[in-house]
Structures are given as structure tokens and as C-alpha cells.
Amino acid sequence: MSTKLLLPNRYKKFGWFILVPSCIAGLVLRYYDFDANWMHASVFAFASDGFPGNPTYFGFIDTNITNTVIGSLFILGAMLVGFSKEKNEDEFIAELRLSSLLWAVCVSYLLLLLAFLFVYGTPFFDVMVYNMFTVLIIFIVRFNFILYRNAKTVPDEK
Amino acid sequence: MLKPFLMKNNIKIERAIKGLTQEDLANKVSVSRQTINAMEANKYVPSTVLALKIARVFGKPVEEIFILEKND
Numbered sequence: 001m002s003t004k005l006l007l008p009n010r011y012k013k014f015g016w017f018i019l020v021p022s023c024i025a026g027l028v029l030r031y032y033d034f035d036a037n038w039m040h041a042s043v044f045a046f047a048s049d050g051f052p053g054n055p056t057y058f059g060f061i062d063t064n065i066t067n068t069v070i071g072s073l074f075i076l077g078a079m080l081v082g083f084s085k086e087k088n089e090d091e092f093i094a095e096l097r098l099s100s101l102l103w104a105v106c107v108s109y110l111l112l113l114l115a116f117l118f119v120y121g122t123p124f125f126d127v128m129v130y131n132m133f134t135v136l137i138i139f140i141v142r143f144n145f146i147l148y149r150n151a152k153t154v155p156d157e158k
Numbered sequence: 159m160l161k162p163f164l165m166k167n168n169i170k171i172e173r174a175i176k177g178l179t180q181e182d183l184a185n186k187v188s189v190s191r192q193t194i195n196a197m198e199a200n201k202y203v204p205s206t207v208l209a210l211k212i213a214r215v216f217g218k219p220v221e222e223i224f225i226l227e228k229n230d
Contacts, residue, residue, distance in 0.1 A: 088190035092202050150192040150201075 007084040015080025022073035029070055030129070039066045071132075078136040086147070096146055104139035167224045170198045172216045187211040 043065060048056045086093050111134060115127040173183055180194040187208060196202035204212070204224075213220040 086190065088184075090189040090193055091205050091208060092193035092196055093190060095202070147192060150196050150199075 005083070006089070007080065009085045009087050009089075011080045012084035012086075015077050015082075015084060017077075018073050019077030019081055022070050022077055025070045026074055029066065030126075035064045035066045037064075039064055039069065041065045043068070074133065075136070078133070078140060082136055082140050082143070093147070097143060100139050100143040100146070103142055104135050107138050108134040164227050165203055165224060166200065166227055167197060169194065169212065169223065172218070172223060176216065178215075183212070183215065186215050 040062065042060050042062050044059070045056055045061045046058060048061045048063070050056050050061060108131070112127070112131050115124070115131070119127050169183070173180070178186075180191050180198075184191045184194045189208065193202065193204075193208075197204055209220050209224055213223050216223060
């Protein structure tokens with residue numbers, strides 16, 4: 001795999017520093033349903049239904065940006081973690097990266113298929129929220145798990 | 159890459175003969191230690207370039223280190 005698309009290794013640690021807090025914040029946000037009141041801002045929107053007001057297209061709207069900020073940080077962090085080179089990026093790691101991406105897309109869509117078949121009504125909204133992030137999450141977990149397992153399975157004899 | 163394998167290798171044995179650790183060999187052929195580990199566990203088939211590099215470290219022809227299994 002061409003490693004030209006990958007960031008230098010130092011961005012990986014930086015990514016974890018963004019990913020972990022935003023992941024925790026995202027879960028808290030989901031289950032306690034908080035919208036930080038101070039996080040109101042005027043932002044540029046391509047489209048907004050503006051409920052209960054009028055819809056806006058390509059204009060500024062006033063809204064709570066808690067979701068926006070945490071979601072964006074999560075994606076940014078996950079991309080930095082997932083698409084930075086390892087310290088020792090080589091052919092095995094490149095192949096593992098590709099196979100993990102394939103695996104992540106497959107598993108993610110299988111989960112979505114299950115959800116389509118067995119989740120109806122409002123709970124499906126939750127499915128859509130999680131599905132936005134599952135590809136990146138599954139990719140990162142699987143890639144790092146196998147790297148970790150490979151680093152320790154055969155204890156190195158001197 | 160985690161499927162069962164049709165190719166075996168003697169990397170571990172050759173490494174023992176030369177008194178090299180996985181880390182030493184990894185450095186000599188400039189790959190990660192995980193790659194050597196995965197090859198020894200038959201979980202990864204190296205590229206031709208890497209196989210040739212490893213053979214050169216051990217001073218033997220590639221066929222003596224990487225062996226096709228009969229059930230191929």
C-alpha cells in the first residue's frame with residue numbers, strides 16, 4: 001500500500017489525546033443528553049431546517065454546537081490515530097492496515113444490516129448515530145489488537 | 159493473511175544458528191519485529207524482496223529458508 005497517504009508517526013499520539021476525551025464526552029453526551037449551554041454559537045450552515053423557525057440554506061444560524069464540536073473532534077482524532085504511520089511501517093503492517101479496513105467496512109455493514117432488520121422507530125436514530133463512527137472504530141480496534149497480539153505471542157528468546 | 163498456510167519457513171531455526179534475536183533480524187532487513195514474529199508464526203507470507211533480504215542475511219538460497227508445503 002502506498003504510504004504517501006499516511007501521516008508521520010508523531011500524529012498518532014496526538015490523535016489519541018483527542019480521540020479518548022472526545023469518545024468519553026460523546027458517550028456522556030449520548031446517555032445524559034447534555035447540551036452545554038455555553039456552547040451556543042453562530043455558525044455557517046449549508047442547510048438547516050431551522051426548527052421551529054424558517055429553513056436556512058448557505059447562511060448563518062444560531063445553534064448549540066456541543067454535538068458538532070465533540071463529533072468533529074472524534075472524527076479528527078480517529079483519523080489521526082488510524083491514518084498515521086507506525087514507528088516501523090513495513091509491508092506486513094501495510095497489509096494488516098488494508099485487511100483491517102476491509103474487515104471494518106464488512107463488519108460495520110453487517111451490523112447495520114442487522115439493525116435495519118431488527119430495529120424500528122426512534123431507536124433507529126441511535127443506530128444511525130453509532131453507524132457514523134463504526135467503520136473508524138472497528139478499524140482502529142482490529143488493527144491495533146492484531147499488532148499488539150503479534151508483538152507478544154511468541155516471547156522472544158535471547 | 160490469517161488463513162492457513164501453504165508455505166513454511168525456517169527463519170526461527172536459522173536465527174538460532176546465527177544467534178540473532180527477532181529484533182536483530184528485523185533491524186537487518188529493516189522491518190518491524192512484528193513482521194518477523196508473524197512470519198515465524200506462519201501468519202504472514204513475505205514479499206519476494208523481503209524473502210531475498212532474509213536469505214541474504216542467513217547466507218543461503220531462498221529455497222532453503224522458505225519451503226512450499228506439499229498439500230499445495
